[in-house]
Amino acid sequence: MTASSNGKPKFAMYWASSCGGCEIAVLNIHEKILDVDANFEVVFWPVAMDAKYKDVEAMPDGSILLTLFNGAIRNDENAHMAQLLRRKSQILVAFGSCANEGCMPALANLSSVQEIIDTAYSTITTDNPQGIRPQPNYTVPEGDLHIPTLYPIVRTLDQVVKVDYYMPGCPPESHQIAAVIDLVVKVLHGEAQLPPSGSVIGAGNSTVCDECTRQRDVKTIKEFKRIQHVMLDTQVCILEQGVLCSGPATRSGCKALCPAAGSPCIGCYGPAEGVLDYGARLISAVASVIDSNDPAEIDRILDGIPDPAGMFYRFNLAGSVLRASKSAWLNKPS
Amino acid sequence: MSEQFEPVIIGFTCNWCSYRAADLAGTSRIKYPPNVRLIRLMCSGRLDPTFVIKALAGGADGVLITGCHPGECHYLDQNYKAMRRYLLLRRTLVQMGIEPQRVKLVWASAAEGARLASEITKLVEEIRLLGPLNWPTSTNGKVELIESMEVPA
Numbered sequence: 001m002t003a004s005s006n007g008k009p010k011f012a013m014y015w016a017s018s019c020g021g022c023e024i025a026v027l028n029i030h031e032k033i034l035d036v037d038a039n040f041e042v043v044f045w046p047v048a049m050d051a052k053y054k055d056v057e058a059m060p061d062g063s064i065l066l067t068l069f070n071g072a073i074r075n076d077e078n079a080h081m082a083q084l085l086r087r088k089s090q091i092l093v094a095f096g097s098c099a100n101e102g103c104m105p106a107l108a109n110l111s112s113v114q115e116i117i118d119t120a121y122s123t124i125t126t127d128n129p130q131g132i133r134p135q136p137n138y139t140v141p142e143g144d145l146h147i148p149t150l151y152p153i154v155r156t157l158d159q160v161v162k163v164d165y166y167m168p169g170c171p172p173e174s175h176q177i178a179a180v181i182d183l184v185v186k187v188l189h190g191e192a193q194l195p196p197s198g199s200v201i202g203a204g205n206s207t208v209c210d211e212c213t214r215q216r217d218v219k220t221i222k223e224f225k226r227i228q229h230v231m232l233d234t235q236v237c238i239l240e241q242g243v244l245c246s247g248p249a250t251r252s253g254c255k256a257l258c259p260a261a262g263s264p265c266i267g268c269y270g271p272a273e274g275v276l277d278y279g280a281r282l283i284s285a286v287a288s289v290i291d292s293n294d295p296a297e298i299d300r301i302l303d304g305i306p307d308p309a310g311m312f313y314r315f316n317l318a319g320s321v322l323r324a325s326k327s328a329w330l331n332k333p334s
Numbered sequence: 335m336s337e338q339f340e341p342v343i344i345g346f347t348c349n350w351c352s353y354r355a356a357d358l359a360g361t362s363r364i365k366y367p368p369n370v371r372l373i374r375l376m377c378s379g380r381l382d383p384t385f386v387i388k389a390l391a392g393g394a395d396g397v398l399i400t401g402c403h404p405g406e407c408h409y410l411d412q413n414y415k416a417m418r419r420y421l422l423l424r425r426t427l428v429q430m431g432i433e434p435q436r437v438k439l440v441w442a443s444a445a446e447g448a449r450l451a452s453e454i455t456k457l458v459e460e461i462r463l464l465g466p467l468n469w470p471t472s473t474n475g476k477v478e479l480i481e482s483m484e485v486p487a
Contacts, residue, residue, distance in 0.1 A: 079482070110429065110430075151481060151482065151483065152480060152481065152483060153480065153481040155481055159481070276384050276388070277383075277384045277387050277388070279387075279426065280382060280383035280384040280386075280387050280423070281382075281383075281384065283383045283419060283422050283423050283426060284382055284383050284384075284419055286422065287415070287418040287419040287421070287422040287423075288415040288418060288419065290418045292418075293404060293411070293414045293417075295417065295421065298417070298418055298421050299421060302421060302422055302425060305422070305425075307429075308422060308425045308426040308429065309426050309429035309430060310429075312426060320387075321384070321387045321388055321391045321471070322387060322390070322391050322430055322469065322471070323391075323471060325429065325430045325431045326430065326431025326432065327431050329431075329469075329470045329480060334431055
């Protein structure tokens, strides 16, 4: 049973470990949102309407046609909702970078949970004289309280449940969301077919460089510079100017928005088609254009990249091959 | 019988130099420990850093990358690219908690069978001292146990 009392198929959207930007991107499709309303009954969407988890739990399995799930799996509440919405949904879409590959929340996979908690509750910028730490369970006169418990490793959605479609981006571009909604509406009216299960939707199959209009020539880099220290030429490839740009490894689909605005690609659309490990691909691209054959000089040039893991896995650590640092895996400070 | 740790090392060799050096070591009956599994590439420049990461994530304790001496690349200068990638990859792996000694770059020409064998012997001993890497993604079931473990705040 997928149709509600008014005959419309049901739609849900949920945020796990995320920032809320994906929800804004959906609302940013302007009048197209009316198509969503005209074709779907929105049954669960915490940012836009009031509904409780128990309402979802009460729904028959498979009763939601389409669920857009954004956010990574950081704690037991996220995992519970992923499993619940998987059960209730016919089509589950990993929506946005966090659900696809971990995004910013997964940079926590470089540190042990203990380090993260210690930093949050006991460093100099925290006013916590009694050294209070959150307790997962606490009894108050009104009853027992439970707050979600952190997992040592941030996971992508498909490391927890089966995902039908992947829609990358931080957030997915509104024109791509609109195109996907158009497609789904066509499918509902029998005018189109769904892509094969497991497909990446709402994105291109090439790289950001392929969509970028800047002029490209031979890349020879003697020094990596921070963007705040240079006046970038507006026409020439940003990487050629010595500023790290993630275009060579990143999936197309955004129309190279950032380079067009004078800012390097930071890689939010995730690995390009066929790339197994995003960071490794970017390391390969960046290292090969260094203009030196002398190990000492190469090392000096590489000092211009102060945080390689943070740079090359900015959006992708949970989705990478190693997935987390050793200290995160073992939950021991490095 | 002592239970000595036998590291698993994946070795990437270049068709034009180090693969032949390994061959030469064999035909010259030079002995080196059997811990290294050699994979032949056409050039060290073919070595995508993904190969190294995949080897470590899949259970290898170390990776050996070999190529022609600087200036002697069959494809002019691809071994320099291998070197640059290696230096940047190593910095990244250190942040991931992988000891830099686990990934090693060695130049060995086709005539240097003895040198390759001695470098392999040295690397095996170094990694034996470091102990197993045991990256969690390499062991069935273990990952799920770690990642779903709840950590009290």
